[in-house]
Amino acid sequence: MxxxxxxxxxxxxxxxxxxxxxxxxxxxxxxxxxxxxxxxxxxxxxxxxxxxxxxxxxxxxxxxxxxxxxxxxxxxxxxxxxxxxxxxxxxxxxxxxxQIGKNTDYVLTFNEFEGKTFNIQIKNSNPTERENKRNKIIRNIKSEMKEVKVPRWYSITMHENFNSTNINGLIEFIKQNLHIPDNIGISYYADGVMLSKIKFSKMTNPNVDCMLLGSTADMDMINITGEERNHFFGALCKASSSFDKQSDDNNINLIISETNTKDNIDVAAAIYGDELNFYNNVENNSGWTRAENGFYHSNDSKNVTAIVSLKKNESRQISSFSKKVFFKHIHNDAGDAILSLLRLDRIIASNTYINDRY
Known part of the structure; x- marks a missing residue:
């Protein structure tokens, strides 16, 4: 070596x-x-x-x-x-x-399709605003509770309205209730509203000298309908701003996004529009279509040729990807060029019904 x-x-x-x-x-x-x-x-x-x-x-x-x-x-x-x-x-x-100025991540040429330029922007699907806020709250709680020198596990469930202003109150509440036996749920209230439930459990590791977080969860079912879809829509708008040249047969503008944590239904809805189910009384049958509220219906998508969704083939950090393409513009042989370059696994059209969530 x-x-x-x-x-x-x-x-x-x-x-x-x-x-x-x-x-x-x-x-x-x-x-x-x-x-x-x-x-x-x-x-x-x-x-x-x-x-x-x-x-x-x-x-x-x-x-x-x-x-x-x-x-x-x-x-x-x-x-x-x-x-x-x-x-x-x-x-x-x-x-x-x-490039100078607007930057796509890659500019690529491919001998098999001479004269074509691929402009590729990579945009990862990051956590939503709600997830980021909740993760920050949990990090703050963990940090503060490590200063409590009592070797014990604690688990927390949180109400959706729990926010950063409640952190200090919750920590003081936990400190005041360290005498509570294991596996007995206690509730934390602020302004008459129950915002969190806490349970303690025994710590068996002799090296531990402080409070450690065991698990966290939402107290109730959270309605996140449309949240992932809207978040991904926003990410696509941001990525598309990197393209300053129009999409055509020889200038192919691709957004490639890793979507491991995204539902295929949400990805397709963000790109093509929400699924709408309907019933036809005249013909006595049902069907579905898409609303015209997807990224491809927005002005932000005007220079985008296609979007490619990546999902890792293995539960590892460094893995090959399965790839799905969502076309907007197909200029002569540009579609063939994309398929040949990326070796895609699946083409999803606007009228493709999604029945596999991941």
Whole structure:
């Protein structure tokens, strides 16, 4: 094993460690985190780094090493580029963020379709605003409760209206009720409204010297109808702003988005429009259509040729993707060029009924 590859292996390990979302406790060292990264991922990422270096994509590797953006976002860009190079080798030329001003992630040419330029913008499907707020609240609670030097687990369910202003009150309430026996639910109220329920349980790890969060959940069923769809719609609008040239036969503008956590129904609704069911009294039958409220009905989509949805084939960080394409414009052989470049698994049209959620 040469020294350059060993360097890339170490970089790959550190990058994958940075994607882990849990925090170590005071008695734990960094070696514990190594249990939670897949050894095969480390080797695959190191090979991807080497592959990109050999194809003059040092700039993309540097973005990965510097981690100025969210690790998972840049990992998607990196993995997509590596998969394209593995599939096509020297038959494609990838330039990473080559433009001045508006920047698409890649500008790519493909020998099989001479004269065509692929402008590719990668847009990950990040957590919704609601999820981000809730995650921040939980992080704050965990941090404060670690200062309570009582070795015990606690679990929390939260009302939808629980917000950051309630954190201090909840923490004081927990401190005042540490005498409550295990597995007995207690309720926290603010202004006469029950906002949270807490349960304690026994801590068996002798190394623990503080309160640790066991689990969290929503207190009630939350109506998030349309939330994921609207969130993805907004992400597409943002991604489309990177394209300043019109989509045509030789200028192909693609948005590629990793949608592992998104329901296929929500993805299709965001792109093509919501599903509408109807009953025809005259013909005595039922059917469905789509509302004209999808991204492709908006002015933001005017320069977009197609959207490609990625889902990982394995439950690993570095994995190949299954790919679904949602076409807007098909200019002569541009559709064939996209299919050949990306080796897609499925074409979803506006009239495709989605019956598999993921």
């Amino acid at each position: 040469n020294s350059i590859y060993e360097t890339y292996l170490e970089k790959a390990k550190q990058i994958l460690l940075s994607t882990l979302k849990f925090e170590l406790n005071s008695w734990e060292d960094e070696s514990k985190k190594l249990r939670y990264i897949n050894r095969e991922d480390v080797f695959m990422l190191a090979e991807n780094i080497l592959l990109l270096e050999n194809h003059d994509l040092h700039k993309l590797n540097e973005q990965l090493f510097l981690q100025r953006r969210k690790p998972n976002d840049i990992l998607t860009e990196h993995t997509v580029a590596a998969e394209l190079l593995r599939n096509h080798g020297s038959n494609i030329m990838i330039k990473y963020e080559p």
